[in-house]
Amino acid sequence: MSLACCLPIIECVYCLACARWVWKRCIYAAGHESEDWGLATAEEFQPVSRLCRYILALYEDDLRNPVWAPPGGYRMDPDLVVLRKDYDDTGGRVTPYIVYLDHENADVVLVVRGLTMGRESDRAILFDNKLGRAPFDGGYVHNGLLKAAQWVFDEEHEVLRDLLEKNPTYTLTFAGHSLGAGVVSLLALVAVQNLDMLGNIERKRIRCYAMAPPRCMSLNLAVRYADVVNSVVLQDDFLPRTTADLDDVFKSLI
Template identity: 70%
Template sequence: MSLACCLPILECVYCLACARWAWQRCLHSAGHDSETWGLASPVEFEPVPRLCRYILAVYEDDLANPLWAPPGGYRMNPQWVVTRRTYDDTQGRAPPYLIYLDHDHNDVVLAIRGLNLAKETDYALLLDNRLGKRKFDGGYVHNGLLKAAGVILDAECDVLKDLLEKYPNYTLTFAGHSLGSGVAAMLAILVVQNKERLGIEERKRIRCYAMAPARCMSLNLAVRYADVINSVVSRMIFYLAHLLLWKTFSSHFSVCHACYV
C-alpha cells in the first residue's frame, strides 16, 4: 500500500483551500476595493476636513473648552451648535450626535460620532442584523443602523424642518464616522424618502458624507442614492484619523458614492 493511500486527501485539500482563503482575506484591504477609483477633485474633497472636525467635536463635552481639539482647533462657533445629544439622551438607541448651523458654508450639519469600544449599546446596534433581514426600497439595509437613523429623525425632525424653513438656501448634510457613517447614510435615504417631513422639495439639497463607512446597504441602493451619499475611504488606514484633517493629503483619498454590502 502506498503512502498516499493513508493520507486523508479530501481533508487535506479542504484545509489547504481554507488556509488559502484565510490568507487572502488577511492580505485584503480597503485599498483593493478602491484601487480603480479616480482621485477626488479639490471641489469634491473640500467639505471633508471640515465635516471631520465637526464629527470629532461630538466627542467633546464643552466646545468652548475642548480637551481633544485637532491641530488648528475645530474652527466652530459654539453658539451655532443647535443641539447636542449624548448616550443618555438617546438611551443607547443611537450614537451621540450634534446639529450645527454652519453659517459660513450655508449648511445645516448633523454630525454623528463613531463606534465607542466601551459601549455595549453600540455593539448591540451593530449586531442587530442578519443577511436579508431588512428590506428597504427594493434592496436591503442594515437593520440596526436603520433603526438608529429612525430614532434620530423622529427626535430631530421638527428642529431640522424649522432650520431649513428659516434658511431656505442652506443644504442639509449628514456626516458620520465608522458606526456613525452607517447611521448617517441611513438618515440620508430616510430623508430622501420622506422629504415632505422636513419641507424639502429638491433631492439635491440633501447630502451625506460617510467617513470610513460601515457597509450598510445593498449595491442597488448604493447606486440609487449615489448622488446623495459620498463615502470617503482612506488608502492609508493607519493614518486615517490624521489624514482626514488635512486637505494637503487629499491625494490619498478617493471619494466614491454610497456605501454598500
C-alpha cells in the first residue's frame, strides 16, 4: 500500500486521538485528585478561616470599621498591625501586605494581597516566568514570584526577627491569596533557607497558607516543603492546577 493511500487513515487516527484528548479534558474534574484524601479536622482547618479574614482586611480602607468582616468573624486589631504597605510603598514590586501580631493565636502573621488585573505591575510579576529561568534549592520556581518574595524578605526580615525574639513561643505564618499566595509560598521557602536571618528559629515554627495559589514551584520542592506550605484550593479551581503558561492563560481570558 502506498503512502498516499495511508495518509487518510493516519489523519483519521490522529483526529480521533485529538478528539479523545479534548473529551477527557472536558469531563475531567480536578477534585478527583483528592477524593481519597482524609478529611481535615476542625483544628487543622481553623487557621484557614482566620487567615482568610486577615487577607480580606488588606482590602479595607479603615480597619476600625471593616466592610468585609461580619460580626463574630476574625478581625484584625488595628493596634496590633505592625506595618502596612501599599503599592506606593512597594513600588509595584509586590502587592500590598500587612505584618500583624496575633496575640490571641500566638502568631506573627505576614499577609499578602491578591492580583489586581487592572495593575500592570501585578501582571508583570505574574507573567515574568519562563521554564527553567529560576532554579532554587535543587528545583525550579516562578521567576517573578521569587523576586517579589525575596524583596519582601529583604525588606521585612528584621521586623519579623524582632517580633519573634520578643515572642519566642509564637509561630511565623505567611498567608496570601492568588498572586499573593504564590508570593508567600516562595517567601516561606526563602525564610526556611535563611533561618539565621530570622534569629535561627526552628523550621517547625514557620507555616504558610496559600489560598488558590498559581503553580509556582517544581514537584520536588512542593514535596520537600510540604511540612511548611499548605495550599488551599476550592474544588475544581483551574488556576492552581493548570499546566499552561500563565501569560497565555490570562491573555486568552482577556
